[in-house]
Amino acid sequence: MEGDIFSGFGSGTQVDGKVLQTFQKSFVQVQDILDQNRLLINEINQNHESKTPDNLSRNVGLIKELNSNIRRVVDLYSDLSSSFTRSMEASSEGDSAGTFKSDGKASQKRIRSG
Numbered sequence: 001m002e003g004d005i006f007s008g009f010g011s012g013t014q015v016d017g018k019v020l021q022t023f024q025k026s027f028v029q030v031q032d033i034l035d036q037n038r039l040l041i042n043e044i045n046q047n048h049e050s051k052t053p054d055n056l057s058r059n060v061g062l063i064k065e066l067n068s069n070i071r072r073v074v075d076l077y078s079d080l081s082s083s084f085t086r087s088m089e090a091s092s093e094g095d096s097a098g099t100f101k102s103d104g105k106a107s108q109k110r111i112r113s114g
Contacts (some may be wrong), residue, residue, distance in 0.1 A: 019087045026080050033069050033076075040066045 044062050047055035 016087065016091075019083065022083060023080060026076050026083075030073055030076050033073050037066055037069050040069070 040062050044059050044066070047059045047062070050056075
């Protein structure tokens with residue numbers, strides 16, 4: 001996966017294929033919502049410029065839909081952030097003998113030889 005931003009981090013930590021698929025799916029969902037928002041904003045602007053009562057009242061529903069979409073994007077990014085953090089913590093567990101837990105406390109692990 002050369003050139004792929006998820007192919008490795010720092011000291012060569014590899015990202016699981018399932019995690020990568022989850023990230024990609026979420027990013028596609030976000031992009032779809034943002035594309036929909038662009039169309040909503042265009043329609044809202046056109047309705048506003050027309051200044052006709054029907055179009056202006058229609059904007060109320062369109063703006064509610066836009067706000068709902070924005071909340072969905074925030075939720076998706078929040079979930080992505082949590083998933084990314086969990087995957088990095090899981091992948092770094094094997095990377096070092098002394099690691100830090102999410103609470104900042106050190107955790108010592110013994111490395112067995114042979």
